[in-house]
Amino acid sequence: MSAPNTASIPLDHGQRWRAFWVCVSVAALTILDLSKVNVALPSIEKALGAASTELQIVVSGYVLMFGLALVPFGRLGDQRSRKRLFLVGLTLFAAASVVCALAPTAEVLIAGRLLQGLAAGIQMPQVLGTIQQIFTGKERGRAFGLFGATISVATAIGPTLGGLLIAVGGDQDGWRWIFWINVPLCLLVIAGVVWLLPRTRRPVPGRVQLDPVGLLLFALMIVTLMWPFLFTTGSPDDDPRRWWTLVLFAVFAAGFVAWERRYAASGRAPLIPFSLFRIPSFRNGTLIVTTYFTAIPALFLLTTLFLQLGVGLPPVFAGMVSIGFAVASAISSWIGGNLIGRFGRPLVVWGLGVVLVSTVTLAVVAYLAPVGIVAYAMAGVYVVAGAGAGLVVAPNQALTLAEIPTREGGLAGSVGQLGQRIGTAVGTAVGLSLFYAAIYRDEAAGAHGIDVYHDAYAYGMVAVALFVAVAFLLGVVDLASRRRSRD
Numbered sequence: 001m002s003a004p005n006t007a008s009i010p011l012d013h014g015q016r017w018r019a020f021w022v023c024v025s026v027a028a029l030t031i032l033d034l035s036k037v038n039v040a041l042p043s044i045e046k047a048l049g050a051a052s053t054e055l056q057i058v059v060s061g062y063v064l065m066f067g068l069a070l071v072p073f074g075r076l077g078d079q080r081s082r083k084r085l086f087l088v089g090l091t092l093f094a095a096a097s098v099v100c101a102l103a104p105t106a107e108v109l110i111a112g113r114l115l116q117g118l119a120a121g122i123q124m125p126q127v128l129g130t131i132q133q134i135f136t137g138k139e140r141g142r143a144f145g146l147f148g149a150t151i152s153v154a155t156a157i158g159p160t161l162g163g164l165l166i167a168v169g170g171d172q173d174g175w176r177w178i179f180w181i182n183v184p185l186c187l188l189v190i191a192g193v194v195w196l197l198p199r200t201r202r203p204v205p206g207r208v209q210l211d212p213v214g215l216l217l218f219a220l221m222i223v224t225l226m227w228p229f230l231f232t233t234g235s236p237d238d239d240p241r242r243w244w245t246l247v248l249f250a251v252f253a254a255g256f257v258a259w260e261r262r263y264a265a266s267g268r269a270p271l272i273p274f275s276l277f278r279i280p281s282f283r284n285g286t287l288i289v290t291t292y293f294t295a296i297p298a299l300f301l302l303t304t305l306f307l308q309l310g311v312g313l314p315p316v317f318a319g320m321v322s323i324g325f326a327v328a329s330a331i332s333s334w335i336g337g338n339l340i341g342r343f344g345r346p347l348v349v350w351g352l353g354v355v356l357v358s359t360v361t362l363a364v365v366a367y368l369a370p371v372g373i374v375a376y377a378m379a380g381v382y383v384v385a386g387a388g389a390g391l392v393v394a395p396n397q398a399l400t401l402a403e404i405p406t407r408e409g410g411l412a413g414s415v416g417q418l419g420q421r422i423g424t425a426v427g428t429a430v431g432l433s434l435f436y437a438a439i440y441r442d443e444a445a446g447a448h449g450i451d452v453y454h455d456a457y458a459y460g461m462v463a464v465a466l467f468v469a470v471a472f473l474l475g476v477v478d479l480a481s482r483r484r485s486r487d
Helices: 013-035 038-048 052-079 082-102 106-134 137-169 174-180 182-195 212-230 240-265 274-278 280-311 315-320 323-343 345-368 374-401 406-444 450-486
Strands: 006-008 201-203
Touching (some): 013 137, 280 374, 280 406, 323 345
């Protein structure tokens, strides 16, 4: 396999943490747009007359392009300048946000969201690669703890921020502020990259290898996998023929694996070195986080829709229900990052167990709590869920990358992020389709009022709970295998 095209530059303590906070700012900006747009879907539907399929693509199209860009730009970042890719991604993200903010139609909004997703996919691998490169040992655990706290806060605070911006901007055009705010935020982060991010590597002469055939097969594989989920809305008009693209996915996946093995056997650097998956900590951690992120974004989206459409809360108050999750997960992420070296995988399993119980409790509370207090009751459950969630993301990230060589940190982190983005697209599609399918069914049967949304929320949350349960079981299996290997 070819040698990397960069050499690390040693950094002192202050330089490492300055680089870390710049990276965290980029990650927060990127992840925030995954969650803050969710609360705006009803407003976008009214303002642009968007159909359910178009609303689905507004959410999942971002995820699709994010996933497509992760691996190639993770590989490129490992070979060349991460700082330059930060600047390219942030500039494109700001420009795409302007397109979204000015969008006169749903089609233009979708185009802007696709560009945003591409920009996010350029940026995120550089974040993970930089953190993996500059930290080692216990300091890496603390760094990933803070990183996990940031991701948890950004994910959970997004609906609140989105609702607040809609309240400030008004029902008709307030959703546009959700995109306008990205422009000054991007400029601030760009300034941080330019003036605060130290050089972490010096280039070494050599040709960049990106495996163009592998890139094409990879893109076709991801698109055909995610395509049917992008167009799954729960509407009776959903075209069942969309599922045939999964046959094409199987063909392209087989072709991609065969090509990558042949490419690696020739002594060149493949797009994804499958040797990574022979490392149990990386393989199992990636499976756990993929399944976990199939559940969590759908959890937030379904709760926001239930509170807006069923209970009648304004967007800002519906979004505020998740604030407790953000605070609790930030605290437990920091704690988990410091304890991961002591407890290891059991910490992740405990966290998943807490999230699973909280998910079931949310569905029960939505059914049983009176309308006047249901939002407060759900907010209380979210605090408990957040405490568990913080023990999942940061510790799992540290465990997943613990045995990965530094030179492949960006690529390995990208594979994990790709799993998260695929999981997000699949989970969101499944949750939304069950939610809206229940509404269509109940309304066709003559039902009306909050009972319709009780059923819709319950059906969607069944899927969320099942995904969390699978992640929990994967954690238990990994824990058992680790104990057997030690005996």
